[in-house]
Amino acid sequence: MARPRKDQALDIPRRAVEETVRLLASRGVAEITLAEVAAAVGCRAPALYGHFRNRNALLRAVHDAGFERLYAEKLAVAARTDGDAFARLREGGIAYVRFALENPALYRLMFDPPADAGLEDNPFAGDPGRRTLDALRGAVAACQAAGYLPGRDPALVAFTLWSAVHGAASLMLTGRTPADGHDHPALAAATVDTIMTLIAATRTEESPCARPADAP
């Protein structure tokens, strides 16, 4: 049986990504072979080459799928915290780190993307990770409208916040937690809290002292 009949056709591109994500739940990306992915999909390894240039191209697709999932969670948080921009920032941060802790291998792939696998001319154009950052910038701007972080560049603040939560996730996944560090979710929450407290302290409008430049 060489070419399969239409009725028994597989949506290989979709399923390959799907199954790779599933496999990433049990092992790291380095331990996953194309033969395993193919077996999970229901075909042979060479069949994958009809849909992905090579292994890295598949991994890049998985990487992108990871960001899609992350973005979906972000949307859910946004919906859940509609009125309150500050809460949206906090909840978003918590959800972000939770995602990382629940999908460690996928998350690591998302932040150590395979090198080649495409036109190197414009490596990250259209990277779904960019969209996540854009969403975060929106949340920051909303917070500013509520009086926090007056007069700052929302893009820069967003980048800084993303850095903090991503960094926390990364450090936890590589075991760089302070002291014992057995309770990762708790540490994650505490970290986000620490940041949010710092942000809260910037709402100086009400306070007596200082009134940094805002809109003229």
Add this chain to the structure above:
Amino acid sequence: MARPRKDQALDIPRRAVEETVRLLASRGVAEITLAEVAAAVGCRAPALYGHFRNRNALLRAVHDAGFERLYAEKLAVAARTDGDAFARLREGGIAYVRFALENPALYRLMFDPPADAGLEDNPFAGDPGRRTLDALRGAVAACQAAGYLPGRDPALVAFTLWSAVHGAASLMLTGRTPADGHDHPALAAATVDTIMTLIAATRTEESPCARPADAP
């Protein structure tokens, strides 16, 4: 010539790590083969197995060496900013991101360490990365003595700060910078600045609107 004479002996363990670090300046870790490392050292690939269990063990040693270097830079910053705890934090952050930007492949290896390569019982005990975090905690405590970040857990704050700078470095190295993002060093500085400003805003207890240093 099988076994080399004493006079022409090579310190293979040291040189292998050294040369791997050197190779990481030009390619990613995935593109480096043991044969290349061996050639750079001046031996054959199998000789490496007399000193490292396998490729991952060598990479782990390189990973550790990376942290040694980073720690050395941290010490230099500490020496340079002896009196001023706040400045030490800022300078330390800048130096950290600079290190990452100047040694991208090494840095990525440091934060995506190879899985096995050792007794998995106690994966990160003695990890030199831990020492870096300890040093940072000390700097935070010093800042607290100067009136910043009152009443917080220094370990938690240190973790949060490390998260932020590491996250920023990681995002830059993977191209997740806002907008253009062509000037990484500048973005790094701006990010550290953003964080430091947040910290500065916590020093509200002692003096209403600012005032140099004092200790209780």
Add this chain to the structure above:
DNA sequence: AGAATAATTGAATGAGATTAATTTATTCGG
């Protein structure tokens, strides 16, 4: 129906890590 095209497959190929067998130095007990 028959040619052209498409999707897979099993069978090479090849790179690179790891292991085995072999060779040459050094060390150590007489």
Add this chain to the structure above:
DNA sequence: CCGAATAAATTAATCTCATTCAATTATTCT
């Protein structure tokens, strides 16, 4: 000083993949 015994490399296998090739069967087009 000589000959095991041990050490450290080396070259020559293995083995595990990723990737490519050639062959095979469906589908589509005319």
